[in-house]
Amino acid sequence: MSLRNLFSAENTRRQVIVEGLVVPEFSRCVQCGICAYHCPIGIDVRRHAWLGEPINDSHCLTCGECVARCPRGVLRFERSGLFSESFESTHDNNENEGTPK
């Protein structure tokens, strides 16, 4: 079955708001700061991207401004608990940069 038929975008959107969080793919990021500039509540999204950490700030509205504004597609929504990239461990095994472990 094709991925796109599995469920509708509307369901996803609701789910993202409830249990999603913004996750960076640091290898795409060039630290331009557009994400942090547009965050309505001033979260330093860029620093999270530098560290390869999800935006786990409880204040995050998951409004998606940073996801939409990033010119390089660094940020995406994921269901909580899915993240697994970290900068240090990726460097220790740098052949696997930017990939899930």
Place this chain on the structure above:
Amino acid sequence: MTKYLIIGAGAAGVSAIEAIRSHDPTGEITQVCEESAGYYSRPGLAYYLTGEITEDCLYPFKETDFKRLKVQHINAQAKRIIPNEHRVELQNGQSLFYNRLLIATGARATEAKVPGNELEGVVKLDNIEDARRILKFAHRRRTAVIVGGGITALELVEGFRSRGLNVHYFLRGDRYWSNLLDETESHIVEHRLKEEGIQIHYQTELAEILGKRGRVTGVLTTDGNKINCDIVGIAIGIQPRKGIADDTGIMIDRGISVDEFLNTNIPDIYAAGDVAQVYDPTVGKAILDSLWGPARRQGYIAGLNMAGKKMPYYKGAAFNVTRLAGLTTTIIGTLGGREEDTDVVGIVRGDSESWRQMPDAIAAQANFNVNRLRVLVSENHFVGALLMGDQTLSRAIHHIIIEKTDISPIRERILNPSLSIMDVIADFWIEISPVHGRKEHATIKS
């Protein structure tokens, strides 16, 4: 106590400092930087030019970050390295002792060797000073001519256009970035530029920059045409800033030569980033890279080695993300030239419904009006890919390429023109990715 000296404050330099500090909490770290701005996002300058961010956004680190890293800054130009004394002399007369030295001086824009290149109004986009100068000019002037075939040229084109100038864009060949993009991709970019009112001049080269009273008034092309303008933007390439290594005994080739530990031929001297020509044992060649990602990784690994944690650098598959005429574009692995290899089949799909219908849960960006995916498929592997617009499958394809995943189970379906390549890859990703794939699958089912 080890004294570390870092020349340069770009991605490589800062990353090296983080790595050193993570393994040596007490060593003395000094960073020498020629630019008073210090560490800022060089790629971010493009978005500063378009007005998407303000200048203060370009600085990723605050004063407290540098305090935490316990690094001392000196704003001066490094003039000379004296390896047998373990010293670096600065332009301001200071002389600094080091135990370990990192050269991370980056690269500079190549100058156009044409008459008139010294005139006021001739600009490049190398550093923050250039960006400030460009914005000052853009405020008062009307027409810009931009020369160059790569990403930086396009950044200048888009920057000037978004500031309301008329822009003429000179391309030496028949199309934009022809050694990497295929014909359709080039045309997508060119079409979008034209829609923005940019005039593209194909097969056009700069012969002379014309001026009056020291200021640019126009350009002359090699085929004799004259175009009036008051700004000329040059982005025809970059060169490693390797001059500091001249006459020091440090081995230099196109950049400063380093081994896979980022070490030069002199034990305590390292180089990383745009200035370094790094030996890659997997391909047996020394490679220059001029991207933020590799600079950061090289800097980090150089820092670890400097702090005594021996670690090799492997380049892995090439990976570049950029934005071309408003379209996020990811280039992975090998693209150019490989089409001639009969074992490699180029697969191209243009716009497709399935891009837009991918669930948001795994979508990084959506709603582009142009989307394109090109994958180069060898017997059992993807060797390269280019994604333009929607980046939903970028991570999956990146993974498949760098992990050299065997794609023979889906090869036939990939090559079948009646099937959606995006769906085939998305389904494959769910199967092969034990962590992300299944959980995303679970998300989708719930």
